[in-house]
Amino acid sequence: xxRTINLRNSLLFAxxxxxxxxxxxxxxxxxxxxxxxxxxxxxxxxxQFKDVHVNVDANGVATLSGTVGDYENKADxxxxxxxxxxxxxxxxxxxxxxxxxxxxxxxKTLLDKLTYVSMGYGSTFDAITLEVQNGVVTLxxxxxxxPNRDSALAVVSTTPGVKDVIDNxxxxxxxxxxxxxxxxxxxxxxxxxxxxxxxxxxxxxIRISVQNGNVELYGVVDSQADxxxxxxxxxxxPGVFSVKNYLQVAGQPGEKQQ
Numbered sequence: 001x002x003r004t005i006n007l008r009n010s011l012l013f014a015x016x017x018x019x020x021x022x023x024x025x026x027x028x029x030x031x032x033x034x035x036x037x038x039x040x041x042x043x044x045x046x047x048q049f050k051d052v053h054v055n056v057d058a059n060g061v062a063t064l065s066g067t068v069g070d071y072e073n074k075a076d077x078x079x080x081x082x083x084x085x086x087x088x089x090x091x092x093x094x095x096x097x098x099x100x101x102x103x104x105x106x107x108k109t110l111l112d113k114l115t116y117v118s119m120g121y122g123s124t125f126d127a128i129t130l131e132v133q134n135g136v137v138t139l140x141x142x143x144x145x146x147p148n149r150d151s152a153l154a155v156v157s158t159t160p161g162v163k164d165v166i167d168n169x170x171x172x173x174x175x176x177x178x179x180x181x182x183x184x185x186x187x188x189x190x191x192x193x194x195x196x197x198x199x200x201x202x203x204x205x206i207r208i209s210v211q212n213g214n215v216e217l218y219g220v221v222d223s224q225a226d227x228x229x230x231x232x233x234x235x236x237x238p239g240v241f242s243v244k245n246y247l248q249v250a251g252q253p254g255e256k257q258q
Contacts, residue, residue, distance in 0.1 A: 040087065110156060139169050142171075
């Protein structure tokens with residue numbers, strides 16, 4: 001009888017121990033989730049994130065929801081949460097609750113801002129494009145370096161009415177050969193008498209992009225003759241492998257020329 005009771009007690013103890021082994025990891029896992037979520041909330045404890053909500057799942061994926069005042073705050077929240085220990089990924093569902101601006105007006109505002117960001121000697125070698133759809137801004141084209149690309153992104157991110165930003169800007173390769181070709185093409189194009197007037201307004205130059213010896217021309221010129229001459233002058237530079245002429249003639253649709 002005593003042996004039976006001892007056996008029964010042993011079985012009950014083993015069952016309880018097994019149950020505890022199962023429960024403890026689940027409890028610890030839940031505690032870890034709470035700790036990560038708490039750490040995320042602590043990092044976002046700033047006035048611009050007061051309407052942002054956080055949820056962290058069992059895999060460490062942090063989902064951000066709620067609203068912020070402008071797109072820059074949405075992007076900042078994403079960067080901050082990515083750096084929190086224990087976060088494996090971020091799902092950013094934050095909505096930008098800033099003013100509603102029509103796509104046409106927003107595009108005009110951004111083009112004006114980017115025009116004057118993209119001024120100056122080095123920016124002649126940037127050709128950044130912009131499209132707007134339902135407040136979502138897509139930046140494309142080329143930049144000759146990362147600082148200029150980042151400046152364009154910063155301008156767009158802080159503009160009221162922007163709901164989201166898609167960065168498709170290509171940063172051209174960095175090489176002494178390409179840099180020398182940029183300078184040589186600029187001298188060839190702007191040094192020609194009928195084209196040097198495009199250097200007078202630094203906000204609207206003929207823009208020159210170079211990738212591994214391949215040249216692309218962007219911007220707006222006054223006539224087909226100016227477009228053709230710019231192409232020929234660029235194509236005459238030693239070391240240039242090819243020239244694509246994306247210059248637009250004022251009042252006419254753009255054409256591609258090999």
